[in-house]
Amino acid sequence: MKSILRAYKHAPEAHLSSYCIPIFVDGKSCGRLRPLTIDSLHREEEMRLLTEWRGASAEWFTSQFPVTVEGTRQWVDEQILQADDRILFLVEDEDMTPIGQVGLLHYDEDKKECEFDNLLRGRKGRFGNIILYALLALGEWGIRQLGLQTGYLNVLGDNHRAMHIYRKLGFREVRRVPLRKVTEGDVTRWVTAPELSGGEAERELVTMSVATDAYYEIIKQFQ
Numbered sequence: 448m449k450s451i452l453r454a455y456k457h458a459p460e461a462h463l464s465s466y467c468i469p470i471f472v473d474g475k476s477c478g479r480l481r482p483l484t485i486d487s488l489h490r491e492e493e494m495r496l497l498t499e500w501r502g503a504s505a506e507w508f509t510s511q512f513p514v515t516v517e518g519t520r521q522w523v524d525e526q527i528l529q530a531d532d533r534i535l536f537l538v539e540d541e542d543m544t545p546i547g548q549v550g551l552l553h554y555d556e557d558k559k560e561c562e563f564d565n566l567l568r569g570r571k572g573r574f575g576n577i578i579l580y581a582l583l584a585l586g587e588w589g590i591r592q593l594g595l596q597t598g599y600l601n602v603l604g605d606n607h608r609a610m611h612i613y614r615k616l617g618f619r620e621v622r623r624v625p626l627r628k629v630t631e632g633d634v635t636r637w638v639t640a641p642e643l644s645g646g647e648a649e650r651e652l653v654t655m656s657v658a659t660d661a662y663y664e665i666i667k668q669f670q
């Protein structure tokens with residue numbers, strides 16, 4: 448099944464649309480998830496957007512660092528395109544304008560589980576709630592194409608906006624770990640600190656999880 452991720456990331460430019468996952472709202476297509484491919488590395492606007500969005504949303508990720516276009520290109524190349532258990536999609540609205548991103552990480556073929564990764568809305572789309580539907584589309588694709596039985600994600604405990612969406616999609620909290628802030632030069636990382644009690648920690652990392660059956664029930668509600 449990892450071959451599926453590889454095929455999407457190597458989708459030829461001429462056939463890219465057949466590798467896009469449609470985003471439906473009330474039965475109507477309102478956008479699509481377009482995989483980042485090896486051609487993305489040469490699309491300057493795409494690299495620029497990913498860089499700008501990551502910089503603007505840095506506080507909601509566990510590491511904050513000076514974000515550059517070259518750094519983003521290297522990250523896409525080495526951490527996403529070359530990783531066999533990971534994929535990243537651009538969320539595009541109905542006129543194919545990229546408005547955000549979402550991916551899958553740590554795909555485990557044997558356990559049939561995977562982490563939802565790098566969710567971010569960079570700008571407002573034409574359809575307000577598109578992120579929710581983008582996640583539904585990605586989850587359904589993961590179940591169908593990758594045979595996923597469990598999806599999970601990690602989110603900072605003070606990210607109420609993101610957690611609200613995840614709860615709507617059936618994700619439930621399974622673990623909460625205290626974090627400690629480590630700053631080295633212009634890089635800040637929030638690292639797990641089991642020695643701290645929940646009350647002492649400045650921030651926490653929450654793991655949320657959903658099983659396929661529960662997810663299908665949620666999908667039905669939104670159809």
Ligand SMILES: CC(C)(COP(=O)(O)OP(=O)(O)OC[C@H]1O[C@@H](n2cnc3c(N)ncnc32)[C@H](O)[C@@H]1OP(=O)(O)O)[C@@H](O)C(=O)NCCC(=O)NCCS
Pocket residue numbers: 504507565566567568569575576577578601602603606607608609611612
């Ligand atoms: C998380 C993110 C993708 C959400 O997408 P979005 O399009 O902004 O979503 P919305 O603004 O519609 O908010 C989503 C929901 O959260 C609710 N919400 C907003 N602020 C909230 C808060 N402080 N507490 C609880 N719920 C809140 C909204 O009302 C909405 O719910 P509704 O549709 O039931 O009304 C976006 O905010 C983002 O890119 N954040 C920065 C990156 C990030 O945090 N990524 C997640 C990493 S785990």
